[in-house]
Amino acid sequence: MSPSYADTVKLVEDNYCHWEFNMRMKLSRKGLLAHIIKPEFDALSDRSTVQWKTNDLKALGVIAGDVSLTYQVYIRGATTAADSWRMLEEQFNRNTLKNRLIVTKKLHNFKMESGTRFAVHVDQFKEIVLQMETIGEPLDETRQLVLLLGSLTDEYRMISTVLENTPNMTLAYAIQALSGVDASDESSSAQQKAFVAKKSYDKRGFNGKCFYCKKTGHKATECRKKKADEERGQVARETSDYAFTATSAMGKSEWLVDSGASSHMTSVRDKFVSMKELKTPVRITIADGKKIDAVAMGTVGLKLMDGTSVTLSDVLYIPEVEGSLISVAKLAEKDVVAQFSKDKCVFRYGDATVMEAKRCGNVYKLKTVGDEVCHAATTSRKEPWAVVHARLGHIPFKRYEQLLTMADGVPRIADEPSDHVCAGCCMGKMREDNFSRSPEKTVKSAGVL
Secondary structure, eight states, X not given: OOOOGGGOOOBOTTOHHHHHHHHHHHHHHTTOGGGGSOGGGOOSOOTTSHHHHHHHHHHHHHHHHXXXXXXXXXXXXOOSHHHHHHHHHHHHSSOOHHHHHHHHHHHHTOOOOTTOOHHHHHHXXXXXXXXXXXXXXXXXXXXXXXXXXXXXXXXXXXXXXXXHTSTTOOHHHHHHHHHHHHHHHHHXXXXXXXXXXXXXXXXXXXXXXXXXXXXXXXXXXXXXXHHHHHHTSEEEGGGHHHHHHXXXXXXTTEEEEESSOSSEEEOOGGGEEEEEEEEEEEEEEOTTSOEEEEEEEEEXXXXXXXXXXXEEEEEEEOTTOSSEEEEHHHHHHTTOEEEEOSXXXXXXXXXXXXXXXXXXXXXXXXEBOOTTSOHHHHHOSEEOHHHHHHHTTSOOHXXXXXXXXXXXXXXXXXXXXXXXXXXXXXXXXXXXXXXXXXXXXXXSTTOOO
């Protein structure tokens, strides 16, 4: 089915690159593409026949019909399709001062409009890049990446910050990542529409009890009291599912790495170095529909299992949640980059590794030193080998090296093992139990004779 008139691309001042491609495709469908090719490159066509001249007039009419009335003045003197094509190319695609000013101004003012799909935005961006190449000022990939990320709206701020701090970033990878965000938004919108459709379909009499206010005659989704309570607080929908995970599957000394949360969260008050009460509590919705409030915000100091210390700022204190979340977006604002792999997540600041979270199932958990760990293990990072050797049951040094790779929280040593003989090991090896004189043990009197 041929495209309608409304779908036809009309030539105006700033869309020549798009128009030129669409016109070539249109002439190709009609079998008239040869009429805009220069004669020296078209040895197969006889331009003197009546059929050629007839088709040439058709091609001229197709080109003129897709030029805006304002700009048809540039091709009124054309007698062939090739003449009209050349005239338009010289006017709109020539490396003149006017065209350079138009394209450069368009590039500097290029911004993504609110509500525009990312695919449409990238298409417009590539058109400007092609126009810059046409006027003799091509843009390298690094500059294209900078201009594209700088043109996005605040909706893409989080993913843009992560991409900006990712080493060896390419334009193709950035476009793929941003397109994924756009696709997820469309999926969420489709789910919301499906939910609204299901809700309107199910509007029938309900005789059950509301799970929120415990009254009969309506559901929790229709509860007026619930809606009024939601309006009194700020709902942070980004943290809903992760708040439920924290309440059900985490310990107080574990932190879950969350790539979707907008803030760090914890219920462990003792971890805060400083704290400030919030005038208006931030309301969090967990997966079962329950509302919980963040009542304070402050700075948290973490003691990692390897002895290093990390400080997290702007952490929300939520007493009703049993667990803690680390926000990747919040760390990205501090120029800390999260690099995920199949078994761990590494946080880097520049070239330095800040901390590592290991994968546990489908989540990444950062283990810290809990309150139950003895004070001696937390105050000193390294101990003499003799002390560590005795604490670990007099294990050999080779076994100690293996243990470092197999478990977390193994104490570090401050010195290398010496040739000094361990007295405890000597005493243990000198002792020997007697062999049993009977191959069988008696279970009663005179059992073995």
